[in-house]
Amino acid sequence: MKKTLLALVTSVVLAALASAPAFAASHGKKKQRKAAAQAQHQPAPVRDGEAEARLIEIYRLIGAAQSRQALAKAEKLVRDHPNFQLAQLAYGDLLNAQSRPVRAFGDVPDSVAKTGAQMLTELREESQLRMRALRERPPAGAIPAQFLQLSPRNRHAIAVDASRARLYLFENTAQGLKLLADYYISVGKLGIEKSVEGDLRTPLGVYFVTSNLDPKSLKDFYGAGALPINYPNPYDAKRGKTGSGIWLHGTPPNQFSRSPKATDGCVVLANPDLLRIIRTVEVRTTPVVIAQNLRWVAQTHADPEGKRFADTLQAWRAAKGTGDVSRVLGFYTPDFSGNGKTLAEWTPVLKGELDRARGRNVQLKDLSYLRWTDSADTMVVTFGELVEGARTGATKRQYWVRQGTQWKIFFEGVIG
Template sequence: MARTPARQAAPAASHDGEAEALLIEVYRLIGASRSREALAKAEHLASRYPNFQLAQLVYGDLLAGRTRPLRRLGDIADGMPAAMVAQLDELRQESQLRLKALRERPPAHTIPSQFLTLAPRSRHAIAVDASRSRLYLFENTANGLQLVADYYISLGKSGIEKSVEGDLRTPLGVYYITGNLNKATLKDFYGAGALPINYPNPLDLSRGKTGGGIWLHGTPRDQFSRAPLTTDGCVVLANPALERILRTVEPRSTPVVIASHLQWVAPLAVQPESRAFEGVLDAWRAAKSSGDMDRLLAFYTPDFKSYGKSLAEWTPQLAAEAVRAEGREIRLKDLSLLRWNDKADTMVVTFGEVLDGARTGAVKRQYWLRQGGQWKIFFEGVIGDAPVPARRCAPHVLPGCLRARHGCRVGPGRPRAAGQARHLGGRHRGPARCGKGAAHGRELSAVRARQAL
């Protein structure tokens, strides 16, 4: 007889997950026909979180259920105004998504398939499953990624797959948090604060996508949570959940994967892909160390772009870096690999590039595209400085040595040139805008002050 695979349990309720845990307990009591206990628990929930509309609705239903049978959640009289009916439908959708996410947990000891390798300096990671309106928060431990919390979220009014400015959609892809905006600099609309991400990233730009200002942010004080599809493209969480994330994640090094559906796999399942790509990356490193430009340029796509520069315009910089090496080995440290599969196979690669014997180097991010069975670079940029740690590794010559398990860490640094890091997860060059599409004065100052890689 086949055994049912174990599922990851919902993390223990803390302040940031208390409201949802209480709501689910109310549902459990209702399902067990323990209506009096459910009513008492719902009353406590509604009193503790008076701005939690779904909780108020459930409490109202339980009160009404004392005098008449209930047909469904939000069982109101027929003939109510259309606006109220629409709002009730949204609350029902929120209820269904919360229940589904709690009933259908990710399999135990699994991770989203996009996370092939995560460097030690990336202490946390975030993944969003749009189909479940759920955000998953991971800690990057010595034993790999561990799921530490997950939260209900709201996404764009028009759904997902953002492509143009103002389309009210949430983007899909691999992104990085670029800053941490203090709520003191923001309007009440954004709640406890905001975490901008680097949409549009280089892959988005190569596909002609426009828009910007996609944030993870909270809700106004009078609103605990929003309906599943009610934002202008941002990812919106309840303030207690966002506060936990604000205290936890680090700008510049925290990846955010936003997918239509997350595929959960065992960590061992991604190792073959990781090792295979490490071999390709090591071949690129060896070509650059050798100073053979023909061999090096073979790793780049003809339509390569970096900050507006074509491959021909970027080649002199590559040549200058090869000359500076003067025959010394290039070592790649603190490697992160995040894979994105949609209509193309893409790898987002971040590493510290340090010459053998040097004390510092550059933190680089590359975007690779699989073309005809071969990996090619279509974007490359410097996003910071990589100091050599006290404990130094041997030169990374073999593919296996590229892995981050050596314990080498790359310290945070700043972009080499103003505006260089905009699409890598760093400083904005234009007006900072949230998903609403409105420019913000003090918010922009905060972005410029904090968003450096």
């Protein structure tokens, strides 16, 4: 095999594998499970991340100049996943390399390159993004900076890094967030930062899974299922953003994965990966952060602004316990909206809450808050509000915005 192809993958793959022992260990366990299944004369189940792990192993073998082994594994991969176009392309390169030098990844005849130029470009980009995600692993124990505090009710969390075409799935444990898995994803045809209906872009922000759609009710286009999210959220609505129907969903039967920018605005995963997420996360309580670039921080990282916000939130709680309407209203923006009510229309609702509390302390149970910063600095806060002595209370969600040195509420609503 010519040096040109080796140079394409050697430095990237070997550096990636050296910095990703968890990935390699996971892949090894999958191979052991697969061998055990074959020993019982049963086909190995299709597992999340399995096809990508096998593709990366093929790249590794190419980088190590073990073309025969790579070819054998590529042949088996395309047999197991005939709709995995990127694997087909790698297999074609390996076949070509047996008879002639391979000039570049996806070295197809010139006539094919002309007619399929766009697809070839997309497959090359997909390959580069998959390998970049392997090479640039999140620091051990780090989490996205948006996750300031999650309650035990947030059993899982999702973060999407659009620049890396990657979705990260976390479990919320007693020791903090634990990265369970990460997957290649596709976003909108025209990229990110959705603003209006039909702009073919994926929204950026903090969202929540709102439902789990039965795949039997969906067209084949959506694959193994769909998890809608709450776009537009109140912050989106405040900025005049429109549109709907943003889902995490799968791929049609003839496509294992889609190109990095291929959707109408949804986040799309390979079906085995989506099924893992569907089986894992919970509706309504699972946050989904979609960012252009995720910033990873240590879980013990102290965010000074997060501490200031936490103090402000507790001051709001204490003010509610006093029963003083004017004092509580000082925490709200003039353009506040509460389930369609203006601040003036919502004030009687607030007064009614304070009258029923009769000056008793207000407790915030299962408190979580996530920070989102773009043109403004915002917090998405969810909690159960319980008046001292009461057995039950409402579950609320608030959106706060930083105005200078102060935090103010611009949306509040009951969600349960």
